[in-house]
Amino acid sequence: MLRIRLARTGAKKKSSFRVVVIDRERARDGRFVEILGHYNPRRTPPEIVLNRERLDYWIGRGAQPSETVQSFLKKPPAAPA
Helix, strand or coil: CEEEEEEEEEECCEEEEEEEEEECCCCCCCCCCEEEEEEECCCCCCEEEECHHHHHHHHHCCCEECHHHHHHHHCCCCCCC
16 A cells, blocks of 8 residues: 655754655655655745645545645645745
8 A cells, every 4th residue: 555655854853854655564764656745844934845736646546645744735835935
């Protein structure tokens, strides 16, 4: 089963995350199927960039979003600066 979840990137104590489609059994930072966006919690406000088209495609194919990604989907898209 596929999951849409976060994979950690960045340096020690300076984390950022990718939103990826990955097999449920794989490690957090393991080999993924596709990158769907990124999340940077160190920005003010936190930066969330998602490719909604591909996200909808994978959800249509049966991929389950994690709780964190599900909360990102409920937020309205940020206006470009």
